[in-house]
Amino acid sequence: MLNRQVTLKSHVSGVPKEENFEMIETPIPEPGEGEFVIRNLYFSLEPAIRGWLDGKENYFPPIPLGGVVRGPSVGRVVKSNNPDYQPGEVVFALNHWEDYSVLDSEAILLQKLHPKGDTPLSYYIGPLGGSGTTAYVGLHDIGHVKEGQTVVVSAGAGATGSMVGQIAKQRGCTVIGIVGSDDKVKLITEELGFDHGINYKTTDKLSDAVMKLAPEGVDIYYDNVGGPTLNEMLLTMKVQSRIVCCGMIADYNDTDNPNPITNLWEVVARQLTMQGFLLHFYSEKVPAALDQLEKWIAEGKIKVMEHITHGIANTPKAYGELMSGKTTGKALVQLDLPEENG
Amino acid sequence: MLNRQVTLKSHVSGVPKEENFEMIETPIPEPGEGEFVIRNLYFSLEPAIRGWLDGKENYFPPIPLGGVVRGPSVGRVVKSNNPDYQPGEVVFALNHWEDYSVLDSEAILLQKLHPKGDTPLSYYIGPLGGSGTTAYVGLHDIGHVKEGQTVVVSAGAGATGSMVGQIAKQRGCTVIGIVGSDDKVKLITEELGFDHGINYKTTDKLSDAVMKLAPEGVDIYYDNVGGPTLNEMLLTMKVQSRIVCCGMIADYNDTDNPNPITNLWEVVARQLTMQGFLLHFYSEKVPAALDQLEKWIAEGKIKVMEHITHGIANTPKAYGELMSGKTTGKALVQLDLPEENG
Numbered sequence: 254m255l256n257r258q259v260t261l262k263s264h265v266s267g268v269p270k271e272e273n274f275e276m277i278e279t280p281i282p283e284p285g286e287g288e289f290v291i292r293n294l295y296f297s298l299e300p301a302i303r304g305w306l307d308g309k310e311n312y313f314p315p316i317p318l319g320g321v322v323r324g325p326s327v328g329r330v331v332k333s334n335n336p337d338y339q340p341g342e343v344v345f346a347l348n349h350w351e352d353y354s355v356l357d358s359e360a361i362l363l364q365k366l367h368p369k370g371d372t373p374l375s376y377y378i379g380p381l382g383g384s385g386t387t388a389y390v391g392l393h394d395i396g397h398v399k400e401g402q403t404v405v406v407s408a409g410a411g412a413t414g415s416m417v418g419q420i421a422k423q424r425g426c427t428v429i430g431i432v433g434s435d436d437k438v439k440l441i442t443e444e445l446g447f448d449h450g451i452n453y454k455t456t457d458k459l460s461d462a463v464m465k466l467a468p469e470g471v472d473i474y475y476d477n478v479g480g481p482t483l484n485e486m487l488l489t490m491k492v493q494s495r496i497v498c499c500g501m502i503a504d505y506n507d508t509d510n511p512n513p514i515t516n517l518w519e520v521v522a523r524q525l526t527m528q529g530f531l532l533h534f535y536s537e538k539v540p541a542a543l544d545q546l547e548k549w550i551a552e553g554k555i556k557v558m559e560h561i562t563h564g565i566a567n568t569p570k571a572y573g574e575l576m577s578g579k580t581t582g583k584a585l586v587q588l589d590l591p592e593e594n595g
Numbered sequence: 596m597l598n599r600q601v602t603l604k605s606h607v608s609g610v611p612k613e614e615n616f617e618m619i620e621t622p623i624p625e626p627g628e629g630e631f632v633i634r635n636l637y638f639s640l641e642p643a644i645r646g647w648l649d650g651k652e653n654y655f656p657p658i659p660l661g662g663v664v665r666g667p668s669v670g671r672v673v674k675s676n677n678p679d680y681q682p683g684e685v686v687f688a689l690n691h692w693e694d695y696s697v698l699d700s701e702a703i704l705l706q707k708l709h710p711k712g713d714t715p716l717s718y719y720i721g722p723l724g725g726s727g728t729t730a731y732v733g734l735h736d737i738g739h740v741k742e743g744q745t746v747v748v749s750a751g752a753g754a755t756g757s758m759v760g761q762i763a764k765q766r767g768c769t770v771i772g773i774v775g776s777d778d779k780v781k782l783i784t785e786e787l788g789f790d791h792g793i794n795y796k797t798t799d800k801l802s803d804a805v806m807k808l809a810p811e812g813v814d815i816y817y818d819n820v821g822g823p824t825l826n827e828m829l830l831t832m833k834v835q836s837r838i839v840c841c842g843m844i845a846d847y848n849d850t851d852n853p854n855p856i857t858n859l860w861e862v863v864a865r866q867l868t869m870q871g872f873l874l875h876f877y878s879e880k881v882p883a884a885l886d887q888l889e890k891w892i893a894e895g896k897i898k899v900m901e902h903i904t905h906g907i908a909n910t911p912k913a914y915g916e917l918m919s920g921k922t923t924g925k926a927l928v929q930l931d932l933p934e935e936n937g
Contacts, residue, residue, distance in 0.1 A: 312864070479859060493876070498862045513855030517821060520840045521871040522654070528869075529862040534835070 256281045258321045259350035259568050265306040267506050268577045273306070274322070274569035282355045289338040291328030291354050296568060297345075297378045298575045298584040299325060303505045311508075321349040322568075325362060327378055328354060338365075343374065345382065350568050352590050362533070369547065379412055379583025380557045381546055387499060387532045388416035389542035391475060392424070394535060395497045395528050400425035402472035405463060405489070407482050409450065410437040410558070412583040413499060417475045418447045419555045420546075426473075429466055431459070431482060433578045440581060445556055459485035470494070478503045480512035487516040490523050498529040506576060558582025564589040598623045600663045601692035601910050607648040609848050610919045615648070616664070616911035624697045631680040633670030633696050638910060639687075639720045640917045640926040641667060641754075645847045653850075663691040664910075667704060669720055670696060680707075685716065687724065692910050694932050704875070711889065721754055721925025722899045723888055729841060729874045730758035731884035733817060734766070736877060737839045737870050742767035744814035747805060747831070749824050751792065752779040752900070754925040755841060759817045760789045761897045762888075768815075771808055773801070773824060775920045782923060787898055801827035812836070820845045822854035829858040832865050840871040848918060900924025906931040 255278040262275040284290050302324050304311030316323055326348040330340050337358060338344065347361040348354040356363065366377045379385065391413075392398045404421040408414040409430025418428045418441060429449045430441040438450030449466045456462045459482060463471065470491035476483050479501025490496065504511040520527060532539070549555040560580040562571035568586045575584040597620040604617040626632050644666050646653030658665055668690040672682050679700060680686065689703040690696040698705065708719045721727065733755075734740045746763040750756040751772025760770045760783060771791045772783040780792030791808045798804045801824060805813065812833035818825050821843025832838065846853040862869060874881070891897040902922040904913035910928045917926040 479863075483859070498859075501860050501863055504860060508860075511857045511860060513857050514859050515853045515855050517825070517840075517856050518843050518846060518850075518853060519871075520869055521821075521843055521873070524871045524873055524876060526868060526870045527862055529864070529866045531863070531866055534866060 254281060255279065256351055256353045257565050258352075259565065260319055260321050261306060261316045263318065264308045265303070269303065269306060269569065269573045271569045271573065276566060281353050284332050284334045284355060287335050288355050288357045289330050289333035289335045291326075291344060291348070291356060292331045292590065293326045293328040293348065293352060293354060293588050294343075295327045295375055295378055295588065296350055296565075296586040297325040297327070297382070298568075298572050298586065299383075300500060300502045300505050300576065302572070303576055304508065307508070309508065321351055323347065324350055325378075325383070326350075326354065327366065327374065343368070345378070350565070350586075352565065352588065372547070372550075375559060375561065375583075375585055375587070376550070376557055378585060379559060380416055380550060380555065381543060382583075383532060384412035384583055385416045385546045386539050386542045388413050388420055388475075389546060390532060390535045390538045391497045391499050391530060392417055392420055392473070393542075394538055395530050396473040396475060396495050398424050398426065398473060401427075403427045403429070403467045403470070404473045404475065405429045405431065405467075405471050405486065406475040406477070407431040407486075408477035408500075408502060409441050409447065410581040411477060412558075414475070414477055415441065415445055415558045415582055416546075416555070419445055419549075421473075422446050422448075423549060423554060427467070429463060429471075431478075437581060445558070453482060460488035463489040473497065475499060476501070479514075480504060484512070484514050484516050487514075487519040487523075487525070490519065490525055493524045493526075496525060496527040498527055560584045562586045596623060597621065598693055598695045599907050600694075601907065602661055602663050603648060603658045605660065606650045607645070611645065611648060611911065611915045613911045613915065618908060623695050626674050626676045626697060629677050630697050630699045631672050631675035631677045633668075633686060633688075633690070633698060634673045634932065635668045635670040635690065635694060635696060635930050636685075637669045637717055637720055637930065638692055638907075638928040639667040639669070639724070640910075640914050640928065641725075642842060642844045642847050642918065644914070645918055646850065649850070651850065663693055665689065666692055667720075667725070668692075668696065669708060669716065685710070687720065692907070692928075694907065694930065714889070714892075717901060717903065717925075717927055717929070718892070718899055720927060721901060722758055722892060722897065723885060724925075725874060726754035726925050727758045727888045728881050728884045730755050730762055730817075731888060732874060732877045732880045733839045733841050733872060734759055734762055734815070735884075736880055737872050738815040738817060738837050740766050740768065740815060743769075745769045745771070745809045745812070746815045746817065747771045747773065747809075747813050747828065748817040748819070749773040749828075750819035750842075750844060751783050751789065752923040753819060754900075756817070756819055757783065757787055757900045757924055758888075758897070761787055761891075763815075764788050764790075765891060765896060769809070771805060771813075773820075779923060787900070795824060802830035805831040815839065817841060818843070821856075822846060826854070826856050826858050829856075829861040829865075829867070832861065832867055835866045835868075838867060838869040840869055902926045904928045 346363040441447040480503030822845025
């Protein structure tokens with residue numbers, strides 16, 4: 254039995270294509286001292302990975318050509334020389350796109366998962382994982398969300414955005430989602446309970462469209478995209494309102510040429526607070542967020558949106574779909590290695 | 596006796612020129628019911644006025660062609676039909692560039708001034724007025740300044756910037772001022788006690804120059820200018836540090852073509868907080884700020900920097916000097932009308 258690994262064949266320019274990647278097979282690794290081996294069950298496809306595919310540093314070193322692509326995964330421990338991680342346990346960590354990964358206790362983002370009752374394991378990657386907790390912490394601890402406010406979220410049908418909108422609805426807000434297709438407008442308003450959806454691709458002047466729906470302006474803009482959308486949203490904010498800066502995916506496919514922002518004067522004129530945050534600096538907030546999210550999901554108040562691709566060989570294609578806005582909800586790859594073989 | 600008034604002759608494009616203005620003479624106004632007339636003693640020259648000179652709205656309606664230029668002034672009440680404002684009292688308000696102004700109790704920014712001891716009246720316009728209190732409140736309530744931090748301030752030799760740097764020194768910070776000439780570097784480091792000064796006009800890569808002086812990065816960037824300076828400063832900030840957005844003067848002379856900001860990704864990556872503020876929303880903070888500033892000035896710990904132009908006829912020229920970066924400290928016009936004549 255071999256370990257299938259997805260490697261970077263050529264540096265990515267623009268949206269990742271299948272030809273940028275190549276699958277290789279290597280021996281299944283053995284754990285060294287203090288190490289353990291997991292069999293990966295899911296890959297969590299995330300925009301941040303894009304930053305490592307073009308040879309530049311982005312929090313982490315770039316992935317070298319021929320190197321296995323780095324990315325978060327969930328896997329089950331199959332062999333261990335580490336007393337803290339026993340075979341059968343399920344862990345999340347920043348691993349690689351491969352069937353089997355070797356970890357030690359210092360693995361980045363490493364945490365054990367304890368799925369409750371019938372909750373599918375995949376939920377702990379999206380709505381009960383980074384996407385859901387990022388949405389929750391961003392809205393509460395950065396956005397200071399309050400009942401009755403108007404909340405706008407970009408990439409509103411995405412993994413984080415779909416959670417932001419649903420959480421804001423639970424908090425009694427009016428929610429407007431900005432998305433990239435009419436189907437997504439339909440999805441967020443009819444399925445997820447957003448009050449309004451705007452397809453930015455068919456909207457001439459986004460700020461006008463938002464102001465028409467929210468004539469008094471916006472209290473919280475939860476920004477996942479940056480770029481022209483952020484630039485327009487700066488024109489819609491109430492005095493002393495807040496912009497939660499969670500991601501700037503509009504620039505991820507071409508970091509050398511970020512979209513220029515020309516309306517920053519509004520930060521002074523409207524006395525805005527723009528605040529960036531990364532979840533791992535707020536880990537003390539995560540348990541309470543998870544408790545609340547688990548309740549809402551169990552009660553059916555928050556709907557889980559997943560885009561699951563099957564088979565490790567389809568990972569490059571699935572990643573290209575994510576990075577071209579073709580997916581809704583949390584994008585995952587479910588590995589095709591039969592669990593019994595582990 | 597007549598009332599000299601500086602009117603807007605033509606809309607301003609770029610840096611204001613003398614020919615954009617024209618002085619006229621009109622009868623001295625009489626106070627109506629509830630009104631009072633002041634004889635202006637000083638005009639406070641401020642970048643915000645620039646926003647009203649090109650026919651566009653900027654907080655306030657644009658000044659019409661032929662209209663008297665709007666601007667803050669300090670004057671002494673000479674005639675009053677308002678029991679709350681007695682002849683001899685000195686007030687600050689948003690008035691006009693003229694010898695005599697008519698006000699009522701609702702005048703914008705209206706406040707009585709009570710100069711203490713030998714403190715010159717002009718100090719209550721700059722270091723003990725809007726510039727000083729803006730610097731103080733911005734550093735404390737927006738910047739959350741703490742001892743030992745590294746503070747960078749742009750327009751460091753200006754009315755607000757020169758106060759920001761000196762206040763930060765009193766709070767035990769390392770202070771770097773960004774200015775537009777070698778003379779200003781000399782001024783802020785040798786006269787005002789800043790630790791370092793950078794002449795951005797002769798610096799290739801501002802972020803490199805700042806990082807050389809502050810290898811661990813910047814805790815607070817107090818931004819008075821926006822534009823390319825802000826764009827570079829985004830590359831120097833510590834994780835979870837703060838940018839106090841006080842003004843974006845780099846764009847005031849050409850608001851139709853604001854400088855593009857391309858490094859906003861750093862707001863996410865470094866988890867920055869960028870916060871804009873306008874002093875009049877923080878009026879409850881002003882008395883304590885003034886108390887502290889008066890003490891520091893009386894003790895000689897903070898030096899007062901003024902650029903006083905004499906004579907109402909020189910107001911347009913003085914304003915052009917301010918808006919082309921030729922002044923240091925608070926720019927004022929002292930009116931030439933002998934006080935005895937009032």
